[in-house]
Amino acid sequence: MKTWVLLILHVSFFFFFQKGSCLLNSSDYPNQQELDRVVKLPGQSFNVSFAHYSGFVKVNEEPKRELFYWFFEATEDPSTKPLVLWLNGGPGCSSIAYGEAEEIGPFHIKADGKTLYLNPYSWNQVANILFLDSPIGVGFSYSNSSEDLLENGDIKTAKDSLEFLLKWFTRFPQYKGRDFYITGESYAGHYVPQLAQAIVRYHQSTSDKSINLKGYMVGNALTDDYNDHLGVFQFMWSTGLISDQTYKLLNDLCDNESFIHSSSQCDKMLDIASDELGNIDPYSIFTPSCTSGSLSNKLLKRIHSTRRVGENYDPCTEAHSAVYFNSREVQKALHVDPSVAPSKWETCSDIVNTHWKDSPRSVLDIYQELIHTGLRIWMFSGDTDAVIPVTSTRYSIDALKLSTTSPWRAWYHNGQVGGWTQQYAGLTFVSIRGAGHEVPLHRPQLALTLIKAFLSGTPMPTLSKHSDS
Template structure:
């Protein structure tokens, strides 16, 4: 497995050409990653003929199909050939109009917003229009949705927030860290998703010994690692409003395409993905049915011609953080080209 920090500027990645940061966008990201892949294959030719898959989540719902299309188009040149077989996407941004519609409907259906707010949006917002936000009633109502989500974790509706200034939480954390350390385990909250995971990651990746081990620094000048580099996205050059045309193109080409959704994510909720796939117009070849892991229902799935869509029951935005074991089983099924287990 090859993990790529993309676009340049996120995580520990950087460019020696400072002007790169002023032209970042979807097209730049696809071409930059494509260049990286070829240089990587040149350095490790052993892997050139192996089957190649791409996976990502969230905004990688744009990045991954765009990169896959670029590889597919460039494969017409035998010298540029990469043995691309498919891609896997989790809670992916896919089609702006359907993503917004799904976000709003999901918030309403899960009692995050009122009937009144939902009706105002339905009556005044046309998310397919470039002038959507010129409608004052629409913009105000959508801001109400986002305001309500500031009270909880939009990426995981039913888990607690990380409230680090809480005495109660601090006491609990000390108990958990002490107990875990004495047992030889890594310090963490056991038994489920940890809402303070981002905080721990920030602390961990900003340790000098960690940055040195990762060859991110020379051991002297620390980098300030953060969970998200927001400054990069203020002047984002281009973003396709929809990658559904790429889906159609690559489905016709025979690539394996799987899409999954954690069903407690409010940011790119399961409804957004269902609306997008419905707009794609692909034909269902099997009935909607549950899939299983360790004799329990892990979620539900629908198989289409050229595409599989599955849900993860009780998982938020970053599904493997919530359901690591069932995620691994699902991933293994994807690589094997087999449906996830359909029986208990």
């Protein structure tokens, strides 16, 4: 993900789930599981106690579409731990590049692009973690038809992701019925609830209960176009990034309709706001930007995906992944056949992003539907992100009109305020203090505390319980 957000509105549609047949074949039975095991990776100078697997799952026969996954068992007692799926957004950005290699995965990449190191805050300490590159055209996921890459959208993505899960559980039958959660960030604010909805509706139409969905959690998530852009204006003004006059004119001239049918007056104000921001990283406004490449703040350019922000901050970590995953030795170790490997592996696909077919203005209707099913639903927000800021998420939650069950309060880690939280009937909100758009990269310890609380279904720690995190 390479550019700045604000034009986050797209073609409106009513999301619905289209049932597809389960395409089982011999390669999806458990013997394939062992073939997918990763023995050792280039640049790995250390041993690990957990097993991990990578490979492809076919989700469509003709044209043939195969999605790439990388699965890590928990570091201890994987048979007792839940299964968590992580999705990055874009649309068009790789969950391997970001979620695994920069954020919550166990293997991170050093600046040379060749050497791995262990992430001490990997989420596979508390769960079995599954990373999926979705849709086709993202990372190593592919179609044998180039035209197929031009037909991606929210509906197709949810349908293929459901098909992937059904076949993945056939390949890994030991995880059937295991407590299952979906997590992700940014444009995955669409992917995650849409996939949860697809699973719920699949269960309503079949006796198959192999996917034991318990809940989902999204961070700095694209949720509702109106609330998202309203929150961006307010955040930029309240943090001193734009002038009073620009803030007033943005609100006056950039109404919801202006983002669907471009207005020259609104476009001019967005350019002015971009100039006032200066050369900062809008995904993490208080940390240095990457100077090795171009960084554009242009508010007219759409971004729905993740970028790079780190606690030991390296704003250029995206480049490390590009070097590593373009290595043929790495691809071989991950079971990527050269015949289907991209000529150039990219962290985000411009083709996928620019040819996106459908994206609803809001997914709040899905929240309203799923809250009544009893799923555990959490939303979290790094509070230094100006792309999909904490103000946007709070506006969207407010639009759901949920009653408060536990009032706003600070939560703690190691005696320090880690952020703030509020519990509603059917939803929990958590902010993470000092984190940008990619919370687990910028505040990995706090993100690990977050996932522990989410999976256990317990509130974020209080001051007296901070040592438990």
